[in-house]
Amino acid sequence: MSAVAVLRLPMQTNLSGFVAMLQRLQVPHRVAEESGEQVLWVPGEALAVQVRELYAQYPHGSEELQLAADKPQRSMPGFVEQIKRNPVTSGVLLITFIVAAITLLGDNFETVRWFSFVDFQIKGDYIYFASLAHTMDSGQWWRLLTPMLLHFGFLHLAMNSLWYWELGRRIESYQGPLMLIALTLLFGLASNVAQYQLGGPSLFGGLSGVLYGLLGHCWIYQRLAPNAQYRLPPGVLIMMLAWLLICMTGIFELLQFGSIANAAHVGGLVAGCATGLVGGLMARARR
Structure with missing residues (x-):
């Protein structure tokens, strides 16, 4: 599966909170410096769409989502x-x-x-x-x-x-x-x-x-x-x-x-x- 560039942001943009959230959510990714920009890569276009939407909502990360990721999944309500x-x-x-x-x-x-x-x-x-x-x-x-x-x-x-x-x-x-x-x-x-x-x-x-x-x-x-x-x-x-x-x-x-x-x-x-x-x-x- 080919890597897809999700975000291209200036070097001064702080991605630490968002990257920490991706790590906690166990989303495969990598950040690289290219042509004076920091580029976030993920495997596959489907995952890229979801990560873009996630960044639109939580550009600085979310403690709430991080805590939720640590909790065991509950069954669907009846x-x-x-x-x-x-x-x-x-x-x-x-x-x-x-x-x-x-x-x-x-x-x-x-x-x-x-x-x-x-x-x-x-x-x-x-x-x-x-x-x-x-x-x-x-x-x-x-x-x-x-x-x-x-x-x-x-x-x-x-x-x-x-x-x-x-x-x-x-x-x-x-x-x-x-x-x-x-x-x-x-x-x-x-x-x-x-x-x-x-x-x-x-x-x-x-x-x-x-x-x-x-x-x-x-x-x-x-x-x-x-x-x-x-x-x-x-x-x-x-x-x-x-x-x-x-x-x-x-x-x-x-x-x-x-x-x-x-x-x-x-x-x-x-x-x-x-x-x-x-x-x-x-x-x-x-x-």
Whole structure:
């Protein structure tokens, strides 16, 4: 495996703390003087990427990481323990499951009406939607958010729940439960309003707009202020963005698999990238 130059720094830069941390973490490396610079080498590009991110966070080393490296590795917490550690993530999913039961996964239109973006009535083969202005004048403000709790079918619910569990836990553990609540509500509002404004009155719902918001938040935040919590598994971002583009082609409607709330997905993603940009820049400034 060929050596890769991770850092090229002036000779006056003090690397002793960072090098000591690499030694404590048992990261193979060497430092050499070349052309009036000190160059840090590691074996392989994959390790080089991780060391660069580590230097971006801890250029002077970290006693906390050094102590953590000396401790024996603990086993992963069980499912019940993870629920206790992530009450907001678990709570949102619990509410979503309750709504799914109440609405019979979208089959009970009388209860679906309680959570839709605007109220509606079904007469014969036609569905009639109230206007957004009438909805707001009636004080039914909760409808701006509640469509994110609606799901139409078990697969729709299962996929969205799994992704919210994965992304929600990351944000709750790194930025706290209040931040996850705020982001969930913001992305829910952004995605619902975007879908209504661009798609017109229709029956839509699901956590997918929120999920794309959480995805965008982790993506941009991690690019600006690298951290282990927001580093998504390889291929996840590409897969999610590719799925978004495929849905936007209209192929699922053509194959009569049902309509996709593409505007909600895009609205959530744009909002998530915006919050990730602000949060990442603030975290980078603090460092």
